[in-house]
Amino acid sequence: MKFSRRETLALGLGAAAMGIMPFRVNAATEDAIAAFTGGADMGEGGLTLTAPEIAENGNTVPISVDAPGAAAILILAAGNPTPGVAEFKFGELAGSHAASTRIRLAGTQDVVAVAKMADGSFVKTSSTVKVTIGGCGG
Amino acid sequence: MISRRDFLQVSMAASAIVGGSGFGNWARLAAQQSLTQDQLLEFDTFGNVTLIHVTDIHAQLKPIYFREPEINLGVGEARGRVPHVTGAEFRKLYGIEDGSPSAYALTYDDFAALGKEYGRVGGLDRVATVVNAIRAARPDALLLDGGDTWHGSYTCYHTQGQDMVNVMNKLAPDAMTFHWEFTLGSERVLEHLENLPFAALGQNIFDKEWDEPSEYFESYRMFERGGTKVAVIGQAFPYMPIANPGWMFPEFSFGIRDERMQEIVDEARGEGAEVVVVLSHNGFDVDHKMAARVSGIDVILSGHTHDALPEPVLVGETIVVASGSNGKFVSRVDLDVRDGRMMGFKHKLIPIFSDVIEPDPEMTALIDEQRAPFADALSEVIGQTADDQLLYRRGNFNGTWDDLICDALLEEREADIAMSPGVRWGPSIMPGQEITREDLWNVTSMSYPNAYRTEMTGEFIHVILEDVADNLFNTDPYYQQGGDMVRIGGMGYAIDVTKPQGSRISNMTLLKSGEAIDPAKTYVVAGWASVNEGTEGPPIWDVVESYIKRQGTVSTAPNTSVTVTGV
Numbered sequence: 001m002k003f004s005r006r007e008t009l010a011l012g013l014g015a016a017a018m019g020i021m022p023f024r025v026n027a028a029t030e031d032a033i034a035a036f037t038g039g040a041d042m043g044e045g046g047l048t049l050t051a052p053e054i055a056e057n058g059n060t061v062p063i064s065v066d067a068p069g070a071a072a073i074l075i076l077a078a079g080n081p082t083p084g085v086a087e088f089k090f091g092e093l094a095g096s097h098a099a100s101t102r103i104r105l106a107g108t109q110d111v112v113a114v115a116k117m118a119d120g121s122f123v124k125t126s127s128t129v130k131v132t133i134g135g136c137g138g
Numbered sequence: 139m140i141s142r143r144d145f146l147q148v149s150m151a152a153s154a155i156v157g158g159s160g161f162g163n164w165a166r167l168a169a170q171q172s173l174t175q176d177q178l179l180e181f182d183t184f185g186n187v188t189l190i191h192v193t194d195i196h197a198q199l200k201p202i203y204f205r206e207p208e209i210n211l212g213v214g215e216a217r218g219r220v221p222h223v224t225g226a227e228f229r230k231l232y233g234i235e236d237g238s239p240s241a242y243a244l245t246y247d248d249f250a251a252l253g254k255e256y257g258r259v260g261g262l263d264r265v266a267t268v269v270n271a272i273r274a275a276r277p278d279a280l281l282l283d284g285g286d287t288w289h290g291s292y293t294c295y296h297t298q299g300q301d302m303v304n305v306m307n308k309l310a311p312d313a314m315t316f317h318w319e320f321t322l323g324s325e326r327v328l329e330h331l332e333n334l335p336f337a338a339l340g341q342n343i344f345d346k347e348w349d350e351p352s353e354y355f356e357s358y359r360m361f362e363r364g365g366t367k368v369a370v371i372g373q374a375f376p377y378m379p380i381a382n383p384g385w386m387f388p389e390f391s392f393g394i395r396d397e398r399m400q401e402i403v404d405e406a407r408g409e410g411a412e413v414v415v416v417l418s419h420n421g422f423d424v425d426h427k428m429a430a431r432v433s434g435i436d437v438i439l440s441g442h443t444h445d446a447l448p449e450p451v452l453v454g455e456t457i458v459v460a461s462g463s464n465g466k467f468v469s470r471v472d473l474d475v476r477d478g479r480m481m482g483f484k485h486k487l488i489p490i491f492s493d494v495i496e497p498d499p500e501m502t503a504l505i506d507e508q509r510a511p512f513a514d515a516l517s518e519v520i521g522q523t524a525d526d527q528l529l530y531r532r533g534n535f536n537g538t539w540d541d542l543i544c545d546a547l548l549e550e551r552e553a554d555i556a557m558s559p560g561v562r563w564g565p566s567i568m569p570g571q572e573i574t575r576e577d578l579w580n581v582t583s584m585s586y587p588n589a590y591r592t593e594m595t596g597e598f599i600h601v602i603l604e605d606v607a608d609n610l611f612n613t614d615p616y617y618q619q620g621g622d623m624v625r626i627g628g629m630g631y632a633i634d635v636t637k638p639q640g641s642r643i644s645n646m647t648l649l650k651s652g653e654a655i656d657p658a659k660t661y662v663v664a665g666w667a668s669v670n671e672g673t674e675g676p677p678i679w680d681v682v683e684s685y686i687k688r689q690g691t692v693s694t695a696p697n698t699s700v701t702v703t704g705v
Contacts, residue, residue, distance in 0.1 A: 052393045053616040056379040062349050062391075100349075108639075130617050132380060133605050 029078040029112065033124075036074045036087070036114055042124040047073070047115040051127045055105060058131035064100035067115035067123070073099065074116075078126070079109025107131050173239060175495050179271050184484040185474030186364030188276040189415060190269055192311075193284025193441035194463035194563070196318070197294035197302050198580070199505045201258035201492035202565035204464050205530040206446065208246045211635055211705055214613030216423050221445035221460060232448050243466070243489040244446055250528050250569050256491060260465030262305055263497035263505055264490045268468050269309060270498060276472075278363045281311040282370060284441030284461070285419045288330070289318035290563050292579035293512055298326050301508035303334075308504055313337035313359055317375035317382075317419045317442065321585045324387045328354060339372020339417060341402045346391040357402050360409060366475045369406035371435075373399065373418040373428075375442055377619045381609075383586050385671040394420070394616055396428050403434040413475045415439065422460055423615035429453035436480040437471060442620045444532070444562045448487045457483060464565055466490055516576040521686035524693040529567035531581060534610065534622050535633075535702065539564060539581050541694040543678070544627025546685035547664040551591045551675075554648060555599065555629045557665035560606070560622030573686060578679055582666075587677040589666045597657035600643060603631065608639040623700075629655065630699035637704070649699060 033042075047067040055061045065073050065088070075085040088099040103111070112126040212222030223231055225245050234240045242252035243259065272279050287306060288299035299322050306314075313336055319327055331338050331354055341357035344350060351357060358371040376394045378387070403414055413436045418425050421442040429438055430453050437450075438458045446462030450471070461469040467487055474482040509516060523529055531537035540558045547556035564581035567573055594602075602624065609619040623633075632645040646655035655661070666678040686692055 050397065053614075054377055054380055054393075054619070056377075056384065056391055056393070128617075130608075130612075132609065133602065 026078065026083070029076050029083045032074070032076055032084055033112070033114055036072075036116070037122045040122050042114060042122040044123055044125065046070075046117065047113060047123045047125050049111065049113040049125045049127050051111050051129050053128075054130045054132060058105045058107070060102045061105050061129060062100065062102050063111060064098065065113050065115075066096075066098035067117070068097055069118050070097045070115040071118055072116045073097075074114045075101075075103075076112040076114075077103055077105055077109060078112050080104070080106050085111075105129055105131050173491070173494055175267075178488055178491065178494060179268065181272075181275070181470060181472075181484075181486055183275045184472035185482065186366060187368055187413060187473040187475050188272060188279035189437065189439065189469075189471040189473070190272055190279050190281045191284065191439040191459060191461045191469040191471065192265065192281070192465070193419075193439070193461050194286040194444050195262070195283075195302075195465045196286055196290030196463065196563040197288065197583075198260055198290065198465045198565065199262050199293070199301070199305060199508065201261035201264070201490075202464060202580070203249075203253055203258055203568055204260070204466050205249045205528070205532060205566040206244060206246050207532040207534070209534045209702070210445075211534055211611070211702075212423070213611045213635055214615075216426070216615065220447055220451060221422050221443065234448075239491065240448070240489070243491075244448065249530070249566070253568055257493040259492055260490050261492045261497060262309065262465055263499075263501040264492050264495040265465055265468055266309055266498035266501035267495050268488055268490065272470055280313075280361060280363060280368065280370065280415075281309065282415070282417045282439055283311040283314040284417055284439060285314060285316045285374065286318045286441065286463075286563070287314065288322060289584070290580065291583055292516055292576050293509055295579065295583045295585070296512060297508070298322055299330060303330055304508060305501070305505055307335060308501060311336050312361060313339050313370050313372065313417060315339050315372040315374050315417050315419050315441075316343070317378065320378055320387045320390070321382050323585070324389055327387070337370070337372075339370065340374035341371055341398055342376060342392055342395040343372075343374050344391040344393070346389055349391065352390060358406055360406065360411060364475070366412045367410050368413050368415060368475075369403075369409070369411035370415045370417055371399070371402050371406065373416055373420055375419040375620075376424070381619045381621065381669075383669040383671065386585065394424065394428070396431055399428065400432045400434075403432060407434055412478045413437070413473060413480050418442075421615070421618065421620040422458070423618060424620075425458050426451065426453055427615045429456040429458055437473070437483075439469070439471075446487060450483070450485050457485075459485065461487065463563065516574065518575045519572045520575055520578065520683050521573045521689060522691055523567055523569055523571050523573065524691050525570045527569050527693045529573075529692075531564040531566075532562055532622075534560075535700045536625050536697045538694050538697075539566075540625035541627070541697050542686075542692055543582070543682055544625060545694065546682040547589060547666070548627050550681045550685050551589060551664035552662070553591060553628065553664035554650070554661045555594075555663045556627030557602075557663060558625040558627070559667040560610075560624050561667075562620075562622060573692070575679075575683065578683055578686070582679045582682065584667060586668065586673065587666060587679065588668070588673045589664060589675040589678045589681045590668055590673050591662065591664045591675060593660045594663045595657065596646065596655040596659050596661065599629070599655065599661065599663070600646060600657065603633075603643045603646075604640055607633060607635075607642045611635045611642065612639070626699070630701075632701040632703065634704040635702065645701070
């Protein structure tokens, strides 16, 4: 395939723009999920992740997870240099299967939660949290 | 049997007819020079509950001019959907005749010419007349204030909101929610709340440290009206610490929190509410989305984005009402609540034509009393507009007021590039009109006014523009903050509103040299309204006053520096 100079320039601009795109899921995140699930398929539903749409302060973002009946919940910040945030384990007699914490986010990215259910199945959910330098309202 | 949805749709049609008879006829009436207060207020009382909605008054006690936007782009699902319809398309959509009073009130075209004919709008003494008239027809009507009330003028700044509190207390709302109020600082807000004779609402106002609902605000208040229980839930502006300086109210956290909204709706229903009203400062697109995600809300009274719509928008079984800004409109919504549910409604957006609606004399006296200590400073003339120069702000990309402010920053602060915040408040000034200090403060007054002068790299300026553009043009409204694009002086750029963050902005050009902005090069940037603590520089009103005084008669060059695509 041959590109004209104009097309090459356009591609170059596109690549430059990619540089400040929001952080997305990276290889380290995939690896952490694989280690947690053993490569098993993940379904949806039964797991609630609550996170702000826009972080008030990227250094301390309140999040919570809730998965009735879960044995464990893994939380990852998919765009952080080190994605691992927490793994909560729930015993058989746990009264609730929910946890809250505050996490630090390097920039706009997906926060990912994976729950291991009592029957050994896995469910996954994610939520995009925007970290912005702020602006001006109406 | 007619389902509830059918009822709502029938009501929608009825509302459209009211809109037609109210709005459409005004052109003819005005042509006969016979537009009257009675016609503006005409309304056959309906059902058993009446809501009166005012919002985003921004401390405008006196009548003003206010030009609606020419450019108001919607993206994603909101593309081309109200309120993202302006000018001729807006008039066509609502059957409004060119040149009619409603064209003047709701659209931007021929603003200066129509303004001469129809005069100023707003004034809380006129609003008081309208509220009193509605209360005469329905004594237990609920008056609800959507917030952005204690901000936006010379007197409001110098009294730290006391003028507005005094005047609004006389107007006697039943409940209020909040946004710019918080820029008075937590301490002052709490002082006002202590003496507030009505409900301060915000289900999404949280104590930051404990991450639980703030003890200072109620999530909702239950009212008994017309033999029924009406729950009014408050929703404050969700992005306060991001869009405004969080360091001024560090104890509070906000957010949309629509899961909690659902819980509160369910709780209110459980307590016997037959109709659920949300008094919101979300902004219209956020309210539109929330109406679809949270079930059981009958009415959302929408604020923040300053849209004025002559009919409510129906989302599922929820009606969303938008009542404009700066005291220019009052919405009246009558509800028929029976058998535990809203069976129908009737709505009218009442424009406050200040020459048609008689001021309430008691309110006029109270307003004048607030202003008296500042009379000399307010009325001092600092310049005037050229005969062909209209000063306005509203619009996604630039307004002539902001062009003037940017010109002042470039010259007074000797900068390459100027930045002015894309706020939606600030009245207009007609061609050939004197500019008083009050007028200048109406478009600049705030508690973090310092005009900084700093150096930024081309790359950082690009990041800022991308960031602000995403706050406006993210296709998911929950990721938008409201407001408009940051206004830029001394630099041109192109924007494709349909692209994702990081690739919307291109062709950044330094206007004085015509050269492309170099990402690695450093430029001198002057701006104001920084959310950062410790920002240094003179207040913006001093910078602009000095510039206007030197100019005498102000005139801005047509702004062609922003190229917009993807519309």
